[in-house]
Amino acid sequence: xxxxxxxxxxAPVTVGPGLVAVASLNATPSAGFVxxxxxxxxxxxxxxxxxxxxxxxxxxQIAVSELRFDVVMGLAVSPDGSxxxxxxxxxxxxHDALAGSRGPGGEDxxxxxxxxxxxxxxxxxxxxxxRTGRVLFTTALCNGVATLTDRGDLDLVARPPFVSEAVVxxxxxxxxxxxxxxxxxYLTAAAETDEAGGWLGMVADGGVVVDVRADKVLTRGLSLPxxxxxxxxxxxxxxxxxGELLHVDRGTGAASxxxxxxxxxxxxxxxxxxxxxxxxxxxxxxPYAALPVSLERPAEPRHGIAVVDVDAGRVEHTLTITGGSxxxxxxxxxxxxxxxxxxxQHIDAEGWFVLETTTG
Amino acid sequence: xxxxQVSTEELPLRMSEGFEAWLAAADASLVFALPPAKxxxxxxxxxxxxxxxxxxxxxxxxxAHDAERDAIYVGTRREIxxxxxxxxxxxxxxxxxxxxxxxxxxxxxxxxxxxxxGVQDDGRVVMVNTRFGCLAEMSRTHSFKPVWWPPFLPGPxxxxxxxxxxxxxxxxxxxxxTTVSTSTEVDGWRAHRRDGGAIIDVASGxxxxxxLSMPHSPRWHGDDLxxxxxxxxxxxxxxxxxGRFEPVAALPGFAxxxxxxxxxxxxxxxxxxxxxxxxxxxxxDRLSAKGWPPRLGVFVVDLRSGEVVEWLQVDGAAREIFExxxxxxxxxxxxxGLTSDEITTHVRLAGAPA
Numbered sequence: 279x280x281x282x283x284x285x286x287x288x289a290p291v292t293v294g295p296g297l298v299a300v301a302s303l304n305a306t307p308s309a310g311f312v313x314x315x316x317x318x319x320x321x322x323x324x325x326x327x328x329x330x331x332x333x334x335x336x337x338x339q340i341a342v343s344e345l346r347f348d349v350v351m352g353l354a355v356s357p358d359g360s361x362x363x364x365x366x367x368x369x370x371x372x373h374d375a376l377a378g379s380r381g382p383g384g385e386d387x388x389x390x391x392x393x394x395x396x397x398x399x400x401x402x403x404x405x406x407x408x409r410t411g412r413v414l415f416t417t418a419l420c421n422g423v424a425t426l427t428d429r430g431d432l433d434l435v436a437r438p439p440f441v442s443e444a445v446v447x448x449x450x451x452x453x454x455x456x457x458x459x460x461x462x463x464y465l466t467a468a469a470e471t472d473e474a475g476g477w478l479g480m481v482a483d484g485g486v487v488v489d490v491r492a493d494k495v496l497t498r499g500l501s502l503p504x505x506x507x508x509x510x511x512x513x514x515x516x517x518x519x520x521g522e523l524l525h526v527d528r529g530t531g532a533a534s535x536x537x538x539x540x541x542x543x544x545x546x547x548x549x550x551x552x553x554x555x556x557x558x559x560x561x562x563x564x565p566y567a568a569l570p571v572s573l574e575r576p577a578e579p580r581h582g583i584a585v586v587d588v589d590a591g592r593v594e595h596t597l598t599i600t601g602g603s604x605x606x607x608x609x610x611x612x613x614x615x616x617x618x619x620x621x622x623q624h625i626d627a628e629g630w631f632v633l634e635t636t637t638g
Numbered sequence: 639x640x641x642x643q644v645s646t647e648e649l650p651l652r653m654s655e656g657f658e659a660w661l662a663a664a665d666a667s668l669v670f671a672l673p674p675a676k677x678x679x680x681x682x683x684x685x686x687x688x689x690x691x692x693x694x695x696x697x698x699x700x701x702a703h704d705a706e707r708d709a710i711y712v713g714t715r716r717e718i719x720x721x722x723x724x725x726x727x728x729x730x731x732x733x734x735x736x737x738x739x740x741x742x743x744x745x746x747x748x749x750x751x752x753x754x755x756g757v758q759d760d761g762r763v764v765m766v767n768t769r770f771g772c773l774a775e776m777s778r779t780h781s782f783k784p785v786w787w788p789p790f791l792p793g794p795x796x797x798x799x800x801x802x803x804x805x806x807x808x809x810x811x812x813x814x815x816t817t818v819s820t821s822t823e824v825d826g827w828r829a830h831r832r833d834g835g836a837i838i839d840v841a842s843g844x845x846x847x848x849x850l851s852m853p854h855s856p857r858w859h860g861d862d863l864x865x866x867x868x869x870x871x872x873x874x875x876x877x878x879x880x881g882r883f884e885p886v887a888a889l890p891g892f893a894x895x896x897x898x899x900x901x902x903x904x905x906x907x908x909x910x911x912x913x914x915x916x917x918x919x920x921x922x923d924r925l926s927a928k929g930w931p932p933r934l935g936v937f938v939v940d941l942r943s944g945e946v947v948e949w950l951q952v953d954g955a956a957r958e959i960f961e962x963x964x965x966x967x968x969x970x971x972x973x974x975g976l977t978s979d980e981i982t983t984h985v986r987l988a989g990a991p992a
Contacts, residue, residue, distance in 0.1 A: 430742035
């Protein structure tokens with residue numbers, strides 16, 4: 279057991295208000311978004327391009343905090359409240375420093391980038407913490423789901439049945455992973471192939487959902503399937519290349535569309551009975567230019583997140599992000615926190631320290 | 639004395655004639671920290687010539703080797719890095735290096751002015767947190783976890799009262815520390831640099847030796863406690879019964895950074911600069927009386943004679959060396975840096991073909 283105490287230095291505190299109106303991008307909520315988020319009592323974390331954003335509510339206004347990396351992709355909020363975020367060659371652990379107190383800007387959480395594990399550039403697009411506390415992540419380079427050993431090596435804990443070996447060579451482009459009751463249950467890949475680079479020509483409709491425990495392909499014919507999530511015994515997957523949120527029958531693998539978003543659908547988390555889905559403007563070039571949503575662009579492609587009523591099959595609220603932002607890679611939820619600050623401690627917060635004290 | 643030139647543009651080095659042969663006989667490599675930016679590895683190539691490898695870390699200071707796990711910890715300005723050897727026993731890199739230390743974990747501490755580091759018997763690292771005047775462990779969830787502080791201080795606080803700086807580990811636990819003073823005033827140590835230094839026994843909290851001048855790098859070697867009395871430029875033993883410092887060797891600089899290889903000590907020396915915290919000390923008087931310029935480098939001292947037998951000197955703009963450690967049984971170490979693509983392309987997948 280430990281508790282936290284704030285220690286104020288003798289030097290002037292250089293930390294400003296924890297949350298700032300982000301100047302590098304604009305986040306524009308739809309009419310009901312803020313009221314919904316406030317009622318939900320939660321905050322969102324979004325990775326977009328080189329930015330990690332927290333999105334919360336302060337004084338009935340949207341409040342955004344930003345932390346920059348070289349690129350930031352997979353995200354997860356651990357059951358203990360810590361945030362895991364993958365950048366280009368590291369997996370970062372951000373831990374709450376407030377322990378129930380209030381931060382300098384009125385935050386109810388303050389996440390410090392406390393520990394970073396070197397992974398190498400292995401393409402971590404999805405992260406989860408399993409029931410045992412083990413951190414799992416997809417690696418596109420190594421075609422499956424991996425964890426870190428004590429020495430820091432990657433240990434591949436699952437790969438699709440069609441990938442014949444543990445190998446450092448991108449074949450199927452593993453994208454998403456999903457837990458069921460805290461246990462690794464699903465992974466998604468851009469293509470069902472065992473050939474080096476094989477996925478590149480197959481993004482339009484070669485994607486699969488793999489049932490890890492049954493070691494079989496559950497669903498085929500998808501386009502860049504990401505973010506498999508079990509919610510209320512139902513399996514949802516974003517089909518990035520069609521912009522759809524799909525419901526996948528866990529027995530038969532049959533997929534049905536819940537809703538279609540105006541862009542690449544990637545990143546999925548649930549708050550109560552609402553799905554929060556990331557949406558990115560389709561690119562004109564690169565491998566994703568061959569996606570259906572890139573070839574037949576929506577009339578008004580959007581960048582941001584959508585709040586979806588999965589039972590009614592409609593988008594209820596949106597947050598549109600414009601300016602200075604890259605693709606939305608992942609979405610996560612911080613429960614019971616309306617204002618979450620994030621800090622890269624050794625740059626932003628050298629004036630603040632949190633001392634761990636043993637209390638028994 | 640003839641000298642071997644091993645200069646690189648960034649790190650101009652000179653060494654004594656027998657340095658390479660000594661290193662070969664010692665069957666070890668050296669690693670030293672050259673703040674503000676460098677961590678330097680010194681080994682030998684296949685021909686027995688010196689092989690120097692350097693990496694950039696922001697204000698590298700304390701270094702510790704976890705021999706059991708073959709990992710090196712480096713304390714930097716605001717974080718501690720763990721560098722893990724990635725090679726299997728007997729394996730070499732294509733460049734002929736027998737160790738490849740890869741920065742595998744970064745732990746934030748905030749700016750706490752990390753000095754010495756130690757590895758405890760269970761593998762946990764203990765740092766000298768000079769800014770807060772305490773020994774502390776790394777914390778996954780917090781900046782650090784204070785575990786001990788001198789009894790004359792009220793507790794960990796960011797005001798560097800006594801300049802707690804050195805740590806002697808013994809049998810896998812922190813045994814003794816050095817402080818520049820026993821002052822309880824904020825930043826008070828600066829007034830006590832000539833003779834206010836002390837060695838404190840961690841278990842009892844008692845001062846076991848005082849009257850030292852900016853002591854650093856206390857180290858147990860066999861049954862003897864050694865310390866670098868930096869302000870006089872001397873290396874010596876501590877008579878723990880009588881509480882006396884017994885000088886063994888005089889060095890041409892501010893003595894700080896100390897390790898042992900067999901019957902030799904390897905001591906770092908830094909250059910005092912007029913007006914800085916290393917100047918105005920007995921060291922200045924001794925060097926100027928002899929007309930010797932202060933030197934930056936590592937000096938090999940024969941413990942039996944107290945003579946400097948070999949040396950490696952760093953020329954150029956660098957002024958300080960903080961720590962030097964030995965890697966026994968390592969011939970030619972290398973490390974990955976944080977600023978090149980190597981760190982992104984280094985992928986070790988268990989069970990995968992190499």
